[in-house]
């Protein structure tokens with residue numbers, strides 16, 4: 001049974017297949033007559049709505065569940081909640097604080113688990129990001145993406161997805177907010193190298209895509225005041241976008257905090273493709289689920305018969 005907790009749970013070939021399926025106008029009805037549980041420990045606008053619609057488009061019934069409602073590790077253990085959901089659903093998505101929670105769910109191997117954002121990874125976002133970049137740039141091999149800000153869940157998944165498709169991945173952020181050794185090892189295992197820059201102007205020069213995300217992620221609210229100080233100088237504004245060159249396009253996973261990590265003039269400006277990117281969350285989710293509950297299952301079946 002396959003689970004998708006991070007982008008490198010897919011091979012580069014499977015990633016390409018998911019992106020092809022995202023564009024399929026008549027997706028296989030892999031969830032016909034089945035449900036998919038969508039469990040959220042944190043708020044969401046895009047992920048909940050795009051996943052619910054993707055499930056409907058694949059013939060299934062989405063079931064929205066708040067973490068507090070089932071009481072993850074409070075009313076009942078994460079394992080018992082997962083065992084219960086597996087009785088009714090063809091797949092389970094979870095947005096969690098600790099990445100270990102989705103790992104515990106997947107370890108049971110009872111139902112395919114999809115990570116809908118954890119403190120470590122946001123693979124559904126990265127799938128939409130590379131889909132958007134393909135629509136803008138065509139083949140991504142040799143193209144460049146510069147991420148400005150915090151090397152967080154969104155950046156880790158973006159670096160993996162972009163790197164696996166042959167992109168040059170660059171990062172710039174304040175000291176102490178870059179990738180750790182474990183991240184570098186994981187990226188290296190996927191054949192991905194991230195070039196780190198101290199100066200944002202140098203990092204963005206010639207980039208096809210400039211990408212940023214919030215300075216304070218969900219669950220880090222206590223650090224917000226310190227982060228506002230530390231990230232000053234890493235705001236994506238018109239001056240920084242100009243330093244990239246006229247070819248550049250701007251992406252942001254959203255929600256955006258205008259005036260913090262990005263100015264209104266950039267996120268609402270002519271280089272911004274953030275609404276195309278937001279729409280692609282639904283197409284990418286549909287492509288992933290079509291693969292995970294379709295080809296991934298039949299490929300495993302063929303393997304076991306061999």
Ligand code: CP
Nearest residue numbers: 044045046047253254
């Ligand atoms: N980009 C993203 O995951 O948005 P939500 O938090 O609104 O789902």
Ligand code: NVA
Nearest residue numbers: 152154213217218254
């Ligand atoms: N890094 C952000 C992404 C939100 C979609 C967070 O985890 O809050």
